[in-house]
Amino acid sequence: MNDDISALPEITITTLLNGIPHAIAVIDRDLKIVVINEFLEALTGLALTDVKGLYVDFVLRSNIAGRGRTFREVLDTGEAVVLEGDIVGRDRRKIPMQFTISPLRNSREETIALMIVLDDLSATVAASGLVQDVDETDSIIGQSPKMREVFDLIPLMAHTEASVLITGETGTGKDKVAEAIHKRSSRANKPFIKINCGALPESLLESELFGYVKGAFTGANKDKPGMFRLAQGGTLFLTEIGDMPLPLQVKLLSVLDDREFFPLGGEKKVKVDVRIIAATHRPLKKRVAAGEFREDLYYRLNVLHLHLPPLRERETDTRFLLNHFLRTFAERTGNDIKTFSDEALKLLMSYAFPGNIRELRNIVEYGVNICQGRQIEVENLPKYLLSRLAPISPVPREPASPPEAESVPSPPRMEADRDWQAIEKDLIINTLTQTRGNRSKAAEILGWGRTTLWRKLKTHGLVTSTESSNT
Amino acid sequence: MKILLTVQDNSIAPRFDQATEVIIAEDDGPQRLAEPRTIILPHRSAEELSDLIVKEGIECVVCGGIEDSFHKFFTWKKIIVIDGIIGSHAEALQRVLAGELRPGMILPSAREETK
Numbered sequence: 178m179n180d181d182i183s184a185l186p187e188i189t190i191t192t193l194l195n196g197i198p199h200a201i202a203v204i205d206r207d208l209k210i211v212v213i214n215e216f217l218e219a220l221t222g223l224a225l226t227d228v229k230g231l232y233v234d235f236v237l238r239s240n241i242a243g244r245g246r247t248f249r250e251v252l253d254t255g256e257a258v259v260l261e262g263d264i265v266g267r268d269r270r271k272i273p274m275q276f277t278i279s280p281l282r283n284s285r286e287e288t289i290a291l292m293i294v295l296d297d298l299s300a301t302v303a304a305s306g307l308v309q310d311v312d313e314t315d316s317i318i319g320q321s322p323k324m325r326e327v328f329d330l331i332p333l334m335a336h337t338e339a340s341v342l343i344t345g346e347t348g349t350g351k352d353k354v355a356e357a358i359h360k361r362s363s364r365a366n367k368p369f370i371k372i373n374c375g376a377l378p379e380s381l382l383e384s385e386l387f388g389y390v391k392g393a394f395t396g397a398n399k400d401k402p403g404m405f406r407l408a409q410g411g412t413l414f415l416t417e418i419g420d421m422p423l424p425l426q427v428k429l430l431s432v433l434d435d436r437e438f439f440p441l442g443g444e445k446k447v448k449v450d451v452r453i454i455a456a457t458h459r460p461l462k463k464r465v466a467a468g469e470f471r472e473d474l475y476y477r478l479n480v481l482h483l484h485l486p487p488l489r490e491r492e493t494d495t496r497f498l499l500n501h502f503l504r505t506f507a508e509r510t511g512n513d514i515k516t517f518s519d520e521a522l523k524l525l526m527s528y529a530f531p532g533n534i535r536e537l538r539n540i541v542e543y544g545v546n547i548c549q550g551r552q553i554e555v556e557n558l559p560k561y562l563l564s565r566l567a568p569i570s571p572v573p574r575e576p577a578s579p580p581e582a583e584s585v586p587s588p589p590r591m592e593a594d595r596d597w598q599a600i601e602k603d604l605i606i607n608t609l610t611q612t613r614g615n616r617s618k619a620a621e622i623l624g625w626g627r628t629t630l631w632r633k634l635k636t637h638g639l640v641t642s643t644e645s646s647n648t
Numbered sequence: 649m650k651i652l653l654t655v656q657d658n659s660i661a662p663r664f665d666q667a668t669e670v671i672i673a674e675d676d677g678p679q680r681l682a683e684p685r686t687i688i689l690p691h692r693s694a695e696e697l698s699d700l701i702v703k704e705g706i707e708c709v710v711c712g713g714i715e716d717s718f719h720k721f722f723t724w725k726k727i728i729v730i731d732g733i734i735g736s737h738a739e740a741l742q743r744v745l746a747g748e749l750r751p752g753m754i755l756p757s758a759r760e761e762t763k
Contacts, residue, residue: 222752223754235734240666269714269719337699337721339699481702
């Protein structure tokens with residue numbers, strides 16, 4: 178037998194290797210390709226004629242080579258090894274593989290080459306659940322083209338450490354998207370901490386975010402770590418970032434830049450490794466122009482931008498979501514409700530859902546609880562729907578905001594906006610009258626969060642001056 | 649144009665996610681490029697490397713094998729990706745500056761550089 182593997186009749190080896198249903202490479206003692214079979218050609222997208230004589234690492238694109246160390250060890254010891262790893266294939270797919278590296282010996286038992294046999298483990302790994310291909314976005318529902326774009330972007334955003342800014346109207350699912358990004362990121366097994374920047378007064382928000390040391394102020398009886406430290410290694414989700422007071426914006430920017438800060442009253446800097454995801458329903462660019470939001474912080478947060486479309490722009494999703502929530506709540510409550518009546522469906526489909534999915538969900542939940550029959554009728558829907566329907570239905574549909582442009586679409590027209598403001602004010606008053614002033618109940622009926630209701634109360638001048646000055 | 653090449657010794661690293669060294673070069677048109685700088689990464693991480701690419705404002709990435717999700721991410725960020733390159737990083741850079749580098753190219757230097 179010849180001592181030089183490359184001197185063997187190539188046709189014979191290739192024919193032989195092509196008869197084995199595995200991807201195979203034979204390499205010489207210099208770790209250069211002597212031959213690859215057609216299965217490996219298909220996997221890598223590289224032809225034998227092009228790769229012959231190339232260093233094996235560049236052809237296999239595996240994670241096991243360790244700059245050839247693994248192969249050299251087999252050459253040195255003469256012992257075959259079996260390793261698990263992966264390769265990046267022709268179609269840019271990472272494929273889990275089992276690599277069997279065996280020495281090829283001459284008649285004097287000297288190792289003259291190595292044979293690498295690759296076994297595709299995709300099926301095995303998927304079956305044992307090692308591949309985390311679970312749809313983390315399963316709680317975010319939609320099938321419209323705009324939502325498909327969002328679903329495509331979530332894993333991409335999870336792949337980076339950069340800050341993400343999520344914009345979208347209230348009730349569009351900003352929180353769920355933030356959580357989905359975190360769960361798909363490398364920080365998934367670390368904390369995901371959410372804080373609402375619009376819900377707390379400045380001083381309280383500062384201590385919540387950055388913590389304080391014992392004795393920092395009256396009542397600070399012990400150290401408090403703060404959200405930044407609690408989220409160490411994970412993700413901090415700052416919702417309603419547009420409502421963050423200016424002085425705190427400065428401190429946040431400094432933390433984002435330096436990755437360290439002084440807790441309130443502290444003398445020692447605390448280092449943090451936290452990824453920031455921020456969300457807002459406010460048009461941040463306009464707030465920057467108005468001097469209400471720091472421009473530098475805006476650009477710092479807006480490294481990656483994701484805009485969630487309002488329900489009225491998600492064409493096919495309204496019907497889909499109505500059915501989805503109907504099924505969910507019917508199952509949960511044990512009701513035998515199967516569908517909506519034609520009239521109820523017509524009413525719902527012509528409604529604009531200013532509170533977006535949150536409102537739609539609440540309306541369906543209300544209907545399922547009220548309905549006594551097998552299908553939800555118009556009278557089983559919240560009464561305010563009827564009163565709001567007429568003026569809202571002709572709301573013109575805005576073209577989608579481009580992803581990199583101003584995120585939150587402004588209301589369609591000034592006149593329509595003025596009408597809507599009046600309607601919204603009436604609606605809030607009516608609902609509060611109905612709940613006898615109970616804001617939690619009113620928020621629930623309206624399909625808004627308590628914070629949203631509070632904000633709208635302030636906007637419409639429906640809070641007393643004492644209440645207003647307390648916030 | 650700001651170009652990043654993932655490297656292993658004198659070659660383009662076989663895999664993006666396994667790279668521990670990158671070269672960043674800036675081409676200012678006819679003025680030629682400033683001295684390329686080398687960055688040693690603390691560990692292998694495609695996520696951290698992606699982060700670096702975004703933060704550095706890289707416009708073109710030259711690499712070996714890269715996973716589809718990263719390729720899509722860069723494309724979405726309007727970063728050109730020339731992947732599947734086999735050969736020396738010097739030749740790859742020269743060719744990308746000349747507008748002659750295409751994905752999947754095996755450069756002549758690949759045979760000279762191989763160990």
